[in-house]
Amino acid sequence: MFIKAENISKVFQDRSLPVTALKAVSVDIEEGSFTVLCGPSGSGKTTLLNLLGCLDRPSGGRVFLRGEEISALSQEKLTRYRLRKIGFVFPDFNLIPTLSAVENVEYVLWLQGISGTERRKRAAAICERFGIGALIHRRPRELSRGQQQRVAVARAIVHKPELVLGDELTSNLDHKTGSELMGFLKELNREEKMTFIYATHDPVMIERAGRVIRMQDGEVVSDEKTRVHA
Amino acid sequence: MFLFKLAFLNITRNVRRSLITVMAVGVGLAALIFLWGFNDGTIEQMRENVIRLFTGHVQIHARGFEKSLSPELFLAQREKVLIDVAANPAVSRITERVKCEALVGTSENSRGVLLVGVDPERERQITDLEDHIEAGRYLEPDGNREILVGDRLAKKIGLDLDDKVVVMTQAMDGTLAGYAYRVKGIFHTGSQQIDEVSVYITLASAQELLGLGEDVHEIVIQLSDRKGIEPFLEWAKISLGSEKYEVLKWNELIPEVDQWTQWAEAVIGTILIAVMVVIGVSIMNTVLMSIYERTRELGVMMAIGTSPSQIVQLILLETLILEGLGIILGLVGGYLVTIYFGEVGISFHGVEEAFSRSYMSTVVFTKVEWPHVVQSVITLILLTSFIGLYPAWKASRMEPVKAIYYS
Numbered sequence: 001m002f003i004k005a006e007n008i009s010k011v012f013q014d015r016s017l018p019v020t021a022l023k024a025v026s027v028d029i030e031e032g033s034f035t036v037l038c039g040p041s042g043s044g045k046t047t048l049l050n051l052l053g054c055l056d057r058p059s060g061g062r063v064f065l066r067g068e069e070i071s072a073l074s075q076e077k078l079t080r081y082r083l084r085k086i087g088f089v090f091p092d093f094n095l096i097p098t099l100s101a102v103e104n105v106e107y108v109l110w111l112q113g114i115s116g117t118e119r120r121k122r123a124a125a126i127c128e129r130f131g132i133g134a135l136i137h138r139r140p141r142e143l144s145r146g147q148q149q150r151v152a153v154a155r156a157i158v159h160k161p162e163l164v165l166g167d168e169l170t171s172n173l174d175h176k177t178g179s180e181l182m183g184f185l186k187e188l189n190r191e192e193k194m195t196f197i198y199a200t201h202d203p204v205m206i207e208r209a210g211r212v213i214r215m216q217d218g219e220v221v222s223d224e225k226t227r228v229h230a
Numbered sequence: 231m232f233l234f235k236l237a238f239l240n241i242t243r244n245v246r247r248s249l250i251t252v253m254a255v256g257v258g259l260a261a262l263i264f265l266w267g268f269n270d271g272t273i274e275q276m277r278e279n280v281i282r283l284f285t286g287h288v289q290i291h292a293r294g295f296e297k298s299l300s301p302e303l304f305l306a307q308r309e310k311v312l313i314d315v316a317a318n319p320a321v322s323r324i325t326e327r328v329k330c331e332a333l334v335g336t337s338e339n340s341r342g343v344l345l346v347g348v349d350p351e352r353e354r355q356i357t358d359l360e361d362h363i364e365a366g367r368y369l370e371p372d373g374n375r376e377i378l379v380g381d382r383l384a385k386k387i388g389l390d391l392d393d394k395v396v397v398m399t400q401a402m403d404g405t406l407a408g409y410a411y412r413v414k415g416i417f418h419t420g421s422q423q424i425d426e427v428s429v430y431i432t433l434a435s436a437q438e439l440l441g442l443g444e445d446v447h448e449i450v451i452q453l454s455d456r457k458g459i460e461p462f463l464e465w466a467k468i469s470l471g472s473e474k475y476e477v478l479k480w481n482e483l484i485p486e487v488d489q490w491t492q493w494a495e496a497v498i499g500t501i502l503i504a505v506m507v508v509i510g511v512s513i514m515n516t517v518l519m520s521i522y523e524r525t526r527e528l529g530v531m532m533a534i535g536t537s538p539s540q541i542v543q544l545i546l547l548e549t550l551i552l553e554g555l556g557i558i559l560g561l562v563g564g565y566l567v568t569i570y571f572g573e574v575g576i577s578f579h580g581v582e583e584a585f586s587r588s589y590m591s592t593v594v595f596t597k598v599e600w601p602h603v604v605q606s607v608i609t610l611i612l613l614t615s616f617i618g619l620y621p622a623w624k625a626s627r628m629e630p631v632k633a634i635y636y637s
Contacts, residue, residue: 055533056631076537083535090634094530098239110232111535
């Protein structure tokens with residue numbers, strides 16, 4: 001199994017009150033799958049996504065990636081793990097506003113220690129593939145939301161991670177742009193064999209996923225494979 | 231390079247805030263450089279004033295004379311000492327003096343003074359007493375009954391030009407000796423010590439008064455360079471022998487200048503720390519504000535693989551860039567202002583009274599001493615970098631998830 005979560009739970013402290021965000025959730029994710037986490041706000045989608053993506057550590061239970069327990073790793077090791085194996089697309093894209101589109105993409109390659117010429121070449125190539133080749137020197141504020149989203153996705157996959165996680169990928173996009181983005185992601189999933197997990201409310205996103213995990217009140221209420229639309 | 235570019239771009243996000251910080255560093259450093267320049271200029275002038283007004287670079291006495299001023303402690307083998315000293319290539323000029331404590335009196339007033347017998351010709355080559363004559367004239371070489379008095383002394387005992395004064399002192403044989411002199415010149419050096427306490431007569435007259443014959447109490451030496459003092463002292467110790475003579479440098483004769491230097495450096499050191507703290511807090515405020523404003527962004531950077539140490543490097547680099555720009559501004563500003571006032575001087579004529587107690591000139595010419603500039607810059611870099619560590623450390627300790635969803 002590519003990712004395995006065993007009885008993971010997460011409790012946050014809201015002032016002095018403990019708030020349970022996840023209750024003993026167990027999920028297995030297959031390599032190369034295209035999985036969506038859906039459910040109402042506060043159902044635990046983002047928390048589960050963060051735990052699967054090594055962004056946070058569970059209060060209970062264990063998370064394994066290719067058999068290695070990642071929930072027990074130190075912050076430093078988790079950082080290295082995220083850098084090498086995981087790509088993230090955050091809500092509101094969260095690009096670095098002072099860097100141009102191509103520099104935002106290049107940043108991850110710089111973190112990996114790739115030389116300037118090589119990283120510029122790779123970053124420009126992926127921007128070209130995402131149809132933003134002509135916009136690579138623009139700052140995020142000079143791009144539309146759809147264009148920013150493409151830069152964010154390009155940044156998430158430029159280093160060819162094994163796992164790509166997305167949170168509310170299309171929440172701020174119109175139907176057409178959201179649909180185009182899904183097309184890109186599906187293409188990457190097919191061609192690069194990357195594993196995708198994303199959290200969303202968007203019915204369009206949900207119906208295009210290969211697997212839908214529904215959550216409510218910090219628990220998985222259903223987990224079903226769907227007929228996938230290309 | 232990428233990190234540097236990112237750091238530089240980050241500080242340009244809020245140009246006004248960054249400019250204020252750069253200005254704070256720049257103005258603070260410029261003020262420090264100027265302050266050091268003022269102090270260094272003042273002290274340099276004090277040194278020169280002491281040397282040019284009175285002491286020369288080095289003086290040779292019979293052992294114990296400087297402390298006791300006993301008239302019988304004249305220089306043994308005076309001629310041999312003169313020949314030996316003159317042969318030293320570092321020596322530029324030499325003169326001889328007779329010095330003793332005396333009483334100067336008119337029919338109505340009297341005052342204890344330091345009586346100095348000088349060779350008028352040789353004295354003017356070493357000290358600039360002649361330049362400070364405000365009324366009358368300098369001593370004539372054969373003016374055996376002429377006396378020069380300071381303006382403060384003249385005022386205190388009611389003396390004017392051509393007035394007659396009686397000088398009384400203890401002669402070599404222990405008897406009380408006295409002669410009458412005419413005031414031929416009244417000098418004003420600005421030094422309370424000299425203007426109120428010292429009187430000058432010719433060397434021959436002083437030798438006659440004390441019954442010294444050809445002997446003198448003091449040989450005053452001007453070297454070609456002040457840096458030659460220490461080597462000369464080493465030479466004198468070996469060549470003249472230390473049992474019969476005391477060879478004293480100018481700052482041993484007038485230790486107040488060194489005391490003033492230490493005091494001034496301590497004051498400036500305190501100001502330096504205060505300025506550094508203000509600059510440091512200003513930088514820390516800017517960097518902390520900048521971190522709070524981009525909490526989510528830093529969270530995302532950490533989430534995609536930026537390590538805590540890289541976050542520290544980024545924040546420190548931002549601090550150092552702000553600091554570096556401020557240092558360039560401060561160096562240029564401080565240097566130009568100090569050089570300018572080094573040319574035109576800063577007048578303190580209104581507070582001459584206060585200055586006169588410490589051999590200070592009433593016009594101070596500031597001076598750039600690079601070791602002090604370097605010391606200020608290094609202290610600034612070390613202190614502000616240390617202060618900059620806090621926001622850097624704080625940023626690196628953020629938890630990515632909390633930072634990303636921070637609102």
